[in-house]
Amino acid sequence: MKKLADMKRQRVDKSVVPGLEDEATEVEHLLVEPKSDHVSVDRVLCFGLENLEKHLKMEDFSYAFDYGWKINCGGLDSVHGQGGDDLKLEVLDGLLDEVDEVDDIHAAQDLSGVCEDFLLDIEFPNKLSQLDCRPHEGSNLHNSSSESHSPGFSGSSAGVGGILESSIATVLESNSENGVLGKMVVCELHQTFRSKCGCQAPVVDTICPTTEPAQDLDDPDDYDKPLVSFIMSNKKLKGSIKVTKGGTLLRQKRLHKHTRKYIEEHSTKSTASGKNKHLKVGSQEEPPQVPSDTRPRRGHPKKIAPKLDLGSDYELSASESEDERKRTKRSKKASDRRKHQKMWTLAEVIKLVDGIAEYGVGRWTDIKRHLFASSAYRTPVDLRDKWRNLLRSSSGHKHNRKEVENNTKHAARLLPKSVVRRVRELATIHPYPRVRGKKASSVDSCVPSSKQLTTTKGDPVPPRAKSLRRKKE
DNA sequence: TTTAGGG
DNA sequence: CCCTAAA
Structure with a gap:
């Protein structure tokens, strides 16, 4: 033994090494993907502000903004301390809706590219930061003690955490404009975020950005982060509860097999x-x-x-x-x-989708070899599973606005629209074998605009996946 | 060994 | 994610 x-x-x-390489590879990949970071950011910001103006007319909504943000900042006002959950959820809902709207319009302009879309998805907190959260002169750090007001608070805070984190990234993106100010805001956000985590959700703490001047935020692939953290925090917080509930049962069942x-x-x-x-x-x-x-x-x-x-x-x-x-x-x-x-990061998902677009559905070893070559984890089976899950989540429900109610099933929402779109496209091109609950696409012969079928390799798209499998009905 | 499916 | 069966 x-x-x-x-x-x-x-x-x-041994496997540590390839693991690290993979990160590098992903970086590479990401560096290729975004076409023009800055431009998109600018557009996003401008657009966001315009859009926001419209909504600021609604009094309660703007109030909601303010309210939500204050809570996030660590409970500046404990006056609002009670029943805050519902209200905040609403806020989030509203925000998310807005984002959806923006995103759709944006999509209509055919600004393809994952990066942009994703930035859109995380763009709203920035609005908040610019409007409601003028950097208070370093006095909001101690206030986090009031966080303990509500037991159910941690649940919603998971989402908030992710958003906050997102805002950091976004703010940083626009750093070049704001200069020093931007950085200060970033720092402050860091600290706020951290203190918040520390006091109420120790699990999340580790994923909190370090207070050091944003060294780890400089990466262009940083847009990858919010997804991860969001999922992670969500999962952790929920998971800790869930474990005791259903964990034992599952394990026992498993032990049999x-x-x-x-x-x-x-x-x-x-x-x-x-x-x-x-x-x-x-x-x-x-x-x-x-x-x-x-x-x-x-x-x-x-x-x-x-x-x-x-x-x-x-x-x-x-x-x-x-x-x-x-x-x-x-x-x-x-x-x-x-x-x-291991959590699937947005980058990985994108890579997977790319791979499927290139090599076809079902060629999971190929995809693994070429795109996930250095990932020791992510076996071909994993890729397949992930694809299956992507299909399920993308083809299923539209974004139900009520999903926010329990913070559960945020997973679908976390995917940038562009990714979801691509998944859907691919799904219609070559449906995954035997997907029972899946909608039957009426057209098979249509050859939609394939992505960049000839990117790195000149590899022909394997005919098998497409031709062998036919529409399931 | 790789895929497909089911859990 | 994990496991098994079938290619």
């Missing part, structure tokens, strides 16, 4: 995290000896040719390792299932 554990650990060690592999992995895990277990009992996170518990998993990490490392500064790597760490820690107790589950 010990031997086994050792072997496992070695594998883990699991065999050698399960035991194997389990033993490995406990061994790996064993040292940590001794060091901390109830304390906070520990600087992990196993930096990023990257998961080699059952896949074939061997195939991956180790290129030289590029940037290890990719923001994602940080949050990933945090995520992994937390999961490792938590998994000791509950939810042994999904021992290693």
Whole structure:
């Protein structure tokens, strides 16, 4: 058993490298994607402001803005402290709606490109920051104590956290305009955000931006972050509750089925995290000896040719390792299932969609090899699963405005519209085999404008996926 | 080994 | 995500 554990650990060690490379690769990818960052930002901002003006006429709405923001800033006024949840949710709803609107119009202008769309999605907090949150002279940091007013508060704060984070990114984007001021705002946001996290949701704390001057925000791929953090925070907060509720049940069920592999992995895990277990009992996170518990998993990490490392500064790597760490820690107790589950970032989703567009649905090994070559995690199966999920979430409901009610199922909403659009397109081109609940597209013969079918490789699109599978009816 | 499906 | 069956 010990031997086994050792072997496992070695594998883990090896796989760390490709994991890092992947981040680099993603950076690369992202660098290619956005056509003109700045222009889009400007447009977004301008548009946003115009749009906002319109809405400011509505008194209560603007009030709602103000209100929501204050809460976010750490409860400046505890006067509003009660029943704030509902109101704030409404606020969010309204905001999101606005964003939708903007986005649609934007789309109508055929400004394709994920980056822009995504910026649109996160653009509204910036409006807030410019209007309602004039940088208070560093006095709102201590006020966060009033946060504890409501037990249910953490739920909604998950979303708020994400939004706040988004606003940071956006603000930073427009930094060149605002100059120093912009940076100050960023810093302040950082701190506010941090304090908020610290006091009410320790889980989120790790993904909070460090107060240091935005070094990690400089990346052009930073738009990737909000999605991650949003999902993460959401998941964490919900998850901690859910675990106790349904976790045991699931695990038991799982235990029935699991065999050698399960035991194997389990033993490995406990061994790996064993040292940590001794060091901390109830304390906070520990600087992990196993930096990023990257998961080699059952896949074939061997195939991956180790290129030289590029940037290890990719923001994602940080949050990933945090995520992994937390999961490792938590998994000791509950939810042994999904021992290693890595959040899909927006970048990854985009990459996946690109890959599908290029190689076709069903060619998951190809996609894996070419686009996710350096991701030790993300086996072809994972890609397929993700695609399945994307299909489900994209083809399903339109954005139901009531989704905000419970902060659940935000997942669909988190996807930038452009991505969803692409998913839908691809879905109609080649429907995933045997999707039962899926709508039947009436046209098969139509060849929609394929993306950039001839990007890197001249690889022909595999005919199989398309021709073999026909419309399911 | 890779995909498709189901859980 | 995980697992199994079928290619």
